[in-house]
Amino acid sequence: MASLARLLFSSSLGRCQHTSLPASAVALLFGRCLGRRPQSVSFCASVSRMEARVNFSPVGWSLFDEPLAISVEGLRPQVEVTLRASLQDDTGELFESHAVYKVDSSGQLDLSRSPALEGGSFSGLEPMGLLWSLKPHRPFRRLVKRNVEHPFRLELEVLEGHGDPLPGNVLAKGAHERGFVRDGVERIPVREGRVRGTLFLPPGDGPFPGIIDIYGTGGGLPEYRACLMANYGFAGLALAYYGYEDLPKDMKEFHLEYFEEAVNYMLKHPKVKGPGIGLLGHSKGGDLCISMASFLKGITATVTINGTIANVAATLHYKDITIPPLGANLKRLKMDKSGTADIVDILNNPLEGPDRQSLIPIEKAEGCFLFIVGKDDHNWKSEFFAVEASNRLQAHGKEKPEIICYPGAGHYIEPPYFPMCPASMHLLVGKPVIWGGEPRAHAVAQVDAWQQIQAFFHKHLSRKQGEGQSKL
CATH class of the missing domain: 2.60.40.2240 (Acyl-CoA thioester hydrolase/BAAT N-terminal domain)
Structure with a gap:
């Protein structure tokens, strides 16, 4: 296992450096309970x-x-x-x-x-x-x-x-x-104004560092990541944004005011520790989190897992601002013999031509960022987006974000021990697509990324250094 490595990308140097996986991640992968x-x-x-x-x-x-x-x-x-x-x-x-x-x-x-x-x-x-x-x-x-x-x-x-x-x-x-839920964790359905979601609170009086968790284009209300986070001391709000109850039925357009309501709900909750909260987003949820961090107040730390810095799939509105979705060219779609699509190249480059209008102004954000990247992501070019986000932040005098790249990891980087999904139906494409990844390397990435995410949020959301350390 000593030869296993993850890539830590240094955007300012423009190169990748191999380092050994932390011993804790190796121990977790090999089924040994620490301590x-x-x-x-x-x-x-x-x-x-x-x-x-x-x-x-x-x-x-x-x-x-x-x-x-x-x-x-x-x-x-x-x-x-x-x-x-x-x-x-x-x-x-x-x-x-x-x-x-x-x-x-x-x-x-x-x-x-x-x-x-x-x-x-x-x-x-x-x-x-x-x-x-x-x-x-x-x-x-x-x-x-x-x-x-x-x-x-x-x-x-x-x-x-x-x-x-x-x-x-x-x-x-x-x-x-x-x-998925340790004894004492409280599950609270949230129907506050327009907000639809589920809040998970750890045992005790709190207050706890707060996180809003947003998934991708599948819609509905996935709760499993937010509730797992609550087992380790976080108040986690799993937030639905379409395809659930009275929310929009499809992905035509979204209004950031809805997500602002969710942020305010968390900031006002007596068991959520201020002065700011964290955001955790995967895929489409990643660019929604970056939009929230760029336009809304009260965001201290943002983690994206294989996300983008361009608005994708649906028009985004906020007050008098409209951000169109990044364009795509289906002619760049590739099909294998089984009829599975590879869509990694279909999105346009948001740095060129009219597609620049889809860029999210991440340089306006005040909080810290962590980008989790699967090097074999076949949904889109996640590493490219993370590097460009880092460049834009630093060019505007903002703190350099953390970027962690995992060789052999695909698009769906989940909590530890979920099996890698090599291909499945894509709601927007309408057919099975390749997500990428090699099973063993993907498993290593999930163990390490889970620790990195928790450590990042504890560092930036906890008042005292070392408070509420992960039990992993």
């Missing part, structure tokens, strides 16, 4: 002739973004077995993965010490590989948590031998719940 020794405790198993047993630690339940230790005991020594993991999403869609292992001389299998052999969903020493390598049974499906109050149920089977198709003799079974 405590995992216990090997059985949760659930079925007994066959070998009386094998599956053990999970933590026992029974864990947060989805936490590492999970998996082991099996009571197996025949020195034999090869297949571990098959599965879970169903909230719509009943089935996701599965499998890996081949060799049992040690004592009849035990510990995924933190035993590398997976060739022939499965992954190979090598990957204690969390059975989670991040999950794949849908049907193509173009992405694992999304729609109901955060009900955990995913991860099921594990130990199969005798290996092969294709998978062997049918089951030696043991186990199950474990992967949840």
Whole structure:
């Protein structure tokens, strides 16, 4: 793991520098809980002739973004077995993965010490590989948590031998719940004026650093990232902006006054720590966050994940200002043999010609910025947008933003252990598109980015240095 690297891009130098991943990120990826020794405790198993047993630690339940230790005991020594993991999403869609292992001389299998052999969903020493390598049974499906109050149920089977198709003799079974809301976190539906969303508050009296979380073109109200953030001391507002209740049904135009209402709601909330709040946006949510930081008061820190500095997909209005969407040329769309589209080149360059009108005036922003970039993002050229944002900020005497580039990471950089989605339906394109990424590198990026995001917000939103450090 020491050879794994992430890229820290220095926009002022115009070059990328390789540095080692933090030890904490490596430990997380490999399923080791920092600061405590995992216990090997059985949760659930079925007994066959070998009386094998599956053990999970933590026992029974864990947060989805936490590492999970998996082991099996009571197996025949020195034999090869297949571990098959599965879970169903909230719509009943089935996701599965499998890996081949060799049992040690004592009849035990510990995924933190035993590398997976060739022939499965992954190979090598990957204690969390059975989670991040999950794949849908049907193509173009992405694992999304729609109901955060009900955990995913991860099921594990130990199969005798290996092969294709998978062997049918089951030696043991186990199950474990992967949840999203820690005990004591409060979930509050928000219907304040025009604002539609869900606020998650950590346990205690607060006040807590506040964050507004905005997703991309899928619409609706995804809550899972905001509620996971609340587990680590943040008051997180998952904000809907179209395709939800009485909000606009499509992406024709948006008014920044709506988002201003959401900011004011957070700033006035007695459990939200002032004087400013943070913004977290992915994809289209990223340029909305940059627009908010550029025009609205009370924004202290902004994080975008594979976003742009140009307004995209819909016209944006604020008072007497109108920003048109960045133009696109569908002739630059590429199709592969499976009928999946690669759209990375279809957007016009916002630095040229009339498309300059779509640029968001980020130089007006007063807060700090962190740009998370997947180097293999095939939705658009995220690194180009991040670099240009940095150039514009520095050219106007503003603080140089942080830019973290992850080689091998695609567009959907999610919280840790969500499986990479290589391709799925794009609402605006109307067909499946490639999102990019290589599964193992993408998994590494998600673990590290999750830590970087929390550290950035704690640094800029907490009153005292080191207050409310992440439990990751």
